[in-house]
Amino acid sequence: MTGDSRRRHSSQIVDGIPKAPARAMLRAVGFGDADFAKPQVGIASTWSQVTPCNMHIDGLAKEAASGVDAAGGKALIFNTITISDGIANGNEAMKYSLVSREVIADSVETVAGCQGFDGLIAIGGCDKNMPGCLMALARLNRPAVFVYGGTIRPGRNHTDIISVFEAVGAHARGSMSDADVAEVERTAIPGPGSCGGMYTANTMASAIEALGMSLPGSSAQDAISDSKRDDCRRAGAAVLELLERDIKPLDIMTREAFENAITVTIALGGSTNAVLHLMAMANTAGVPLSLDDFTRIGQRTPVLADLRPSGRYMMSELVEIGGIQPLMKRLLAAGLLHGDCLTVTGRSLAENLADVADYPPGQDIVQPLDRPIKADSHLRILRGNLAPEGAVAKITGKEGLRFSGTARVFDSETECMQRILDGTVQAGEVLVIRYEGPKGGPGMQEMLSPTSAIMGRGLGQDVALITDGRFSGGSHGFVVGHITPEAMEGGPIALVETGDRISIDAERDEIVLHVSDEELQRRRAAWTPPPPRYRRGVLAKYAHSVSSASEGAVTDRFD
Numbered sequence: 401m402t403g404d405s406r407r408r409h410s411s412q413i414v415d416g417i418p419k420a421p422a423r424a425m426l427r428a429v430g431f432g433d434a435d436f437a438k439p440q441v442g443i444a445s446t447w448s449q450v451t452p453c454n455m456h457i458d459g460l461a462k463e464a465a466s467g468v469d470a471a472g473g474k475a476l477i478f479n480t481i482t483i484s485d486g487i488a489n490g491n492e493a494m495k496y497s498l499v500s501r502e503v504i505a506d507s508v509e510t511v512a513g514c515q516g517f518d519g520l521i522a523i524g525g526c527d528k529n530m531p532g533c534l535m536a537l538a539r540l541n542r543p544a545v546f547v548y549g550g551t552i553r554p555g556r557n558h559t560d561i562i563s564v565f566e567a568v569g570a571h572a573r574g575s576m577s578d579a580d581v582a583e584v585e586r587t588a589i590p591g592p593g594s595c596g597g598m599y600t601a602n603t604m605a606s607a608i609e610a611l612g613m614s615l616p617g618s619s620a621q622d623a624i625s626d627s628k629r630d631d632c633r634r635a636g637a638a639v640l641e642l643l644e645r646d647i648k649p650l651d652i653m654t655r656e657a658f659e660n661a662i663t664v665t666i667a668l669g670g671s672t673n674a675v676l677h678l679m680a681m682a683n684t685a686g687v688p689l690s691l692d693d694f695t696r697i698g699q700r701t702p703v704l705a706d707l708r709p710s711g712r713y714m715m716s717e718l719v720e721i722g723g724i725q726p727l728m729k730r731l732l733a734a735g736l737l738h739g740d741c742l743t744v745t746g747r748s749l750a751e752n753l754a755d756v757a758d759y760p761p762g763q764d765i766v767q768p769l770d771r772p773i774k775a776d777s778h779l780r781i782l783r784g785n786l787a788p789e790g791a792v793a794k795i796t797g798k799e800g801l802r803f804s805g806t807a808r809v810f811d812s813e814t815e816c817m818q819r820i821l822d823g824t825v826q827a828g829e830v831l832v833i834r835y836e837g838p839k840g841g842p843g844m845q846e847m848l849s850p851t852s853a854i855m856g857r858g859l860g861q862d863v864a865l866i867t868d869g870r871f872s873g874g875s876h877g878f879v880v881g882h883i884t885p886e887a888m889e890g891g892p893i894a895l896v897e898t899g900d901r902i903s904i905d906a907e908r909d910e911i912v913l914h915v916s917d918e919e920l921q922r923r924r925a926a927w928t929p930p931p932p933r934y935r936r937g938v939l940a941k942y943a944h945s946v947s948s949a950s951e952g953a954v955t956d957r958f959d
């Protein structure tokens with residue numbers, strides 16, 4: 401391929417006399433004469449001071465830019481937004497969280513489309529900015545590499561952000577003092593990097609590496625490390641190679657690649673949010689993927705990693721034993737991954753794994769395939785009269801596989817949180833939090849505060865929580881989210897009354913409301929949707945355009 405064909409997009413912006421104004425503008429930001437003949441690579445940085453997961457990404461963006469420039473391209477760094485679930489969780493602010501994924505995808509697409517970048521590097525370090533970046537890369541379909549910002553180190557006494565959330569519940573129960581909470585608050589977050597367990601950020605980073613869109617090893621590096629800086633520089637060289645060979649994201653983001661991402665997510669015990677985000681990314685890539693694919697793959701895929709929130713170890717400890725590449729090699733050898741999928745190295749997944757060494761002997765973070773933590777997936781797609789279009793549960797088995805209890809209904813997360821903390825919620829109850837779906841919330845907020853409060857109050861084995869909202873990757877306990885259709889759309893969850901009996905069976909993948917069809921019909925006839933909570937601004941716009949959670953809750957689906 402010639403240099404000109406690598407400059408398919410930038411040539412339209414900067415070549416020829418009519419484009420002198422664009423060149424004049426670019427000269428002011430540092431372009432010299434020779435730079436106009438180079439492929440332009442946009443570097444989408446999610447740098448922000450608002451959260452530790454992204455506070456270092458400006459430095460990583462500069463490393464990636466140096467990699468691009470050293471490989472013969474011309475890098476331009478631009479920013480998109482990010483938000484922090486760790487800060488927003490537990491109040492109205494959280495309604496903006498999933499919305500931010502769409503804003504990020506839209507903004508990266510908008511800048512790249514306007515600027516005429518030939519290739520892209522996107523650097524993300526938090527739950528929503530990673531799928532948001534991948535959605536933008538798929539929409540643009542220009543040679544691209546994703547770089548993960550890297551994980552945080554553990555806090556004092558092996559703590560992390562979830563330790564702080566659970567301290568709040570423990571304080572309400574009386575088992576932690578004000579001083580104890582203050583100590584955890586001051587020491588759990590020691591510096592830059594994404595939340596430290598196999599929560600949503602580390603889950604999505606791992607899924608993206610398995611998808612083939614980041615360089616091998618990118619998902620398992622400390623945020624502040626030589627290996628992360630090296631990953632950034634190598635991404636710069638990789639995107640030039642992809643430009644040379646005209647390998648684009650949609651060549652990589654195939655159905656088989658998404659199956660690899662799902663398999664690795666399950667083996668790592670990853671977050672329920674991966675279901676939502678992988679569905680959204682697949683939708684954007686035009687890859688048919690349904691909730692049933694998670695069930696099918698989950699039947700053959702064991703959970704192997706003993707990582708938080710349900711397990712013992714943190715991501716930085718997985719980093720120390722080699723990250724996810726040895727795990728992927730084991731899965732490939734067992735026939736659980738598609739080895740011929742193309743990746744951003746320009747080689748296949750199997751070729752990338754060929755020289756990867758196995759985990760060191762004696763480690764017990766990743767179990768062998770013949771001694772799994774759970775023989776099949778912890779991510780369960782449940783159906784039944786309460787969720788006819790599906791629901792997503794994270795059932796590790798530690799909480800049991802079945803739960804039957806009496807419904808206690810809340811029309812918002814805030815109301816539920818108050819009743820957990822004041823002791824109203826009792827053992828044997830199924831807490832129903834509704835009108836928190838994509839349209840109803842709007843924004844499908846995470847229920848990390850209630851699940852942490854349940855744990856903190858010592859009710860983890862005795863209370864289930866179901867919702868048309870979703871969960872943090874840090875949530876654990878007997879929890880079912882993404883119930884569809886959501887309450888705002890008139891789904892059966894809108895018809896539940898306090899005192900009804902609800903059964904959840906994670907072996908039969910069922911969620912059942914034990915109320916007769918006649919009674920449900922009577923309730924439906926009396927039901928009217930509540931007024932929208934927002935009539936102006938981005939939340940109103942989002943509620944108007946968002947699709948069902950069972951389709952990934954996307955806002956750009958018009959077919």
Ligand code: FES
Binds near residue numbers: 451486487526594
């Ligand atoms: Fe960003 Fe947890 S809040 S990774």
